Amino acid sequence: MTSAANRIKPMQPAKKWRFLKTLWDQKWLLVMSVPVLLYVCLFNYYPLWGWRYAFQNLDLYTIKKGADYIGFGNFEWLFKEKYFWLGFRNTLAMSLINLVFGTLASVLLAILLNEVRSRAFKRTVQTVTYLPHFLSMVIVVGMAQNMFVSDGPINTVLMNLGVIDKPIWWLGEGKYFWFLVGLINIWKEVGWNSIIYISTMTSIDPTLYEAAAIDGAGRFNRILHVTLPGIKSTFVVLMIMNIGHLMEAGFEIQYLLGNKQVYDFSQTIDVFVLEYGIQNNKYGRAIAAGMFKSVIGIILLFSANFVAKKLDEDTLL
Secondary structure: OHHHHHHHOOHHHHHHHHHHHHHHHOHHHHHHHHHHHHHHHHHHHHHHHHHHHHHEOOOOOOOOOOOOEOOOHHHHHHHHOHHHHHHHHHHHHHHHHHHHHHHHHHHHHHHHHHHOOOHHHHHHHHHHHHHHHHOOHHHHHHHHHHHHOOOOHHHHHHHHOOOOOOOOOOOOOHHHHHHHHHHHHHHHHHHHHOHHHHHHHHOOOHHHHHHHHHOOOOHHHHHHHHHHHHOHHHHHHHHHHHHHOOOOOOOHHHHHHOOHHHHHHHOOHHHHHHHHHHOOOOHHHHHHHHHHHHHHHHHHHHHHHHHHHHOOOOOOO
16 A cells, blocks of 8 residues: 555656646637636626525615515516416427527538538538628518518418418417527528538548448438538537527517517517516516526536437537
8 A cells, every 4th residue: 555655646746747837838828718718707607696686576676775585486476477487388499499400400501511512602602601690680580570471572482382372471370480480590590500510521531431432332321421420529519508508599589570469479588587577677586587597508408418428429518
């Protein structure tokens, strides 16, 4: 035992010296990371101090003199409120639609662009699909409203093709709302979300494609057996991150595109926080709803990471 301990002790200063040398060699990287660290601490971690108000009866009148501590009273009200669970259902449904179809669309676009041999055409498509990401959601929703009104281009084209006999009220029927939101989000973000998949595909060893072609694999089989396995680790990590944001269905598009006819399908937890918390001067309830959403997101993140680890895939943590 003593001899083993003596052998280990001399290694500790060496490890410490290597660690300090590594820090010194990477000092400028550490300096550049300081603004990012300050940003995260200021805007992501410091606001967590406000979670204490979820356990108080906080409103506009008690915000200065101090609110009364009511324990889990705000959460009890939330869990009994019908529209909170309605918002929870809508948030989860729209998030799943965005996650599944958005991810599939991004991967498919990346694969198609990776197979294009014309650089000019590839760059043109990339530019066209990237641009909507930089548009304001107000502009995007305005464009969608003009497209999907009863006498808009969508209904006109469908009627001319004989798909429908009369115009569909896309914006006034709740059964279409979730998929409209998903379609708009895909159109806006598909090009941007495909960037990381395209960059991952460019790092795949070209000799793998050559070997597959020599073995008689066609283009589809090369995609299936070379491209998809090559982006699997990136796909898993991004999927874990996206699952962690599963409760972030959005606010702007639902608030701007929604109306009284589709209220039961358009209200998300964020819209609920605005209407039933802030506008009704019940800040404690609003914070409790936001805290509930954050806790669910953390649980989903760790659950997805745990499942990926059990499947022996790349993980985030």
